[in-house]
Structure formats: structure tokens, C-alpha cells
Amino acid sequence: MPFTHAGVVAAAPAEHHAVLMTLAQGGISRADLRAAARLRTAPQLEAPVGRVLSLGQRLSRRLLARLSPKDLQVLERWLDKMPRQVRQALEQESTGRD
Structure with a gap:
């Protein structure tokens, strides 16, 4: 070694x-x-990780298409509250950068 x-x-x-x-x-x-x-x-964060993964698996274009315009605005405001570090990590993941 x-x-x-x-x-x-x-x-x-x-x-x-x-x-x-x-x-x-x-x-x-x-x-x-x-x-x-x-x-x-690293400290184990199983409960939040499980909730996030569960949410991610249930979201779909079909589900979003069923939301009313008002609900979509609420969702957009909720996403705007996402912590900066999480947003950056998601952006890096979606562009394939590491």
C-alpha cells in the first residue's frame, strides 16, 4: 500500500x-x-436523505402538469428558498460537472 x-x-x-x-x-x-x-x-443523515429521495422519485412531469398555475407559483417560491449549496450541487449534477 x-x-x-x-x-x-x-x-x-x-x-x-x-x-x-x-x-x-x-x-x-x-x-x-x-x-x-x-x-x-460523515454524520449520518438518513431521515432527511430518505425524505429527499422519496420526494425526487415521486416528482414527475405528469404530476407537475396536474398542478394549478397557483400551485406552480407556490412550488417556484418554495424552490427559490432552496439553500445555495444545494442549488449549486444540483446545477453541477445536471451539467455533469464535479
């Missing part, structure tokens, strides 16, 4: 070392290993 990879593994909490070492030995890049370590040590 390269020394730089070992540093990433060592910096992570001990309970994640085994998984990160397996990834490192499998040839993962240092950047990808760092991302994996961040994901494993």
Missing part, C-alpha cells in the same frame, strides 16, 4: 481501518480513498 494511502487510513477512525485498507489494497486512487473515508466518518 502506498504511503499516502496509509496516511488516509491512519487518519480515519479505527473502526473504518479494515474497510479502507481493503479499498487501498484493491488499487483505489488516493482521492477516491479520501472520499470513501469522508463518507464513512
Whole structure:
């Protein structure tokens, strides 16, 4: 395992070392290993993530077409309240940039 990879593994909490070492030995890049370590040590936000994914799966053009003009305006105002970081992440995702 390269020394730089070992540093990433060592910096992570001990309970994640085994998984990160397996990834490192499998040839993962240092950047990808760092991302994996961040994901494993990030606070878990399962409830909000589940709600957002559920909402995203239920939205469709057909559903939006059934909304009244007033409801569409309310939806637009609601979207305008989206946090800047979320808006930027969505814009990057839709343009394929990372």
C-alpha cells in the first residue's frame, strides 16, 4: 500500500481501518480513498436523505402538469428558498460537472 494511502487510513477512525485498507489494497486512487473515508466518518443523515429521495422519485412531469398555475407559483417560491449549496450541487449534477 502506498504511503499516502496509509496516511488516509491512519487518519480515519479505527473502526473504518479494515474497510479502507481493503479499498487501498484493491488499487483505489488516493482521492477516491479520501472520499470513501469522508463518507464513512460523515454524520449520518438518513431521515432527511430518505425524505429527499422519496420526494425526487415521486416528482414527475405528469404530476407537475396536474398542478394549478397557483400551485406552480407556490412550488417556484418554495424552490427559490432552496439553500445555495444545494442549488449549486444540483446545477453541477445536471451539467455533469464535479
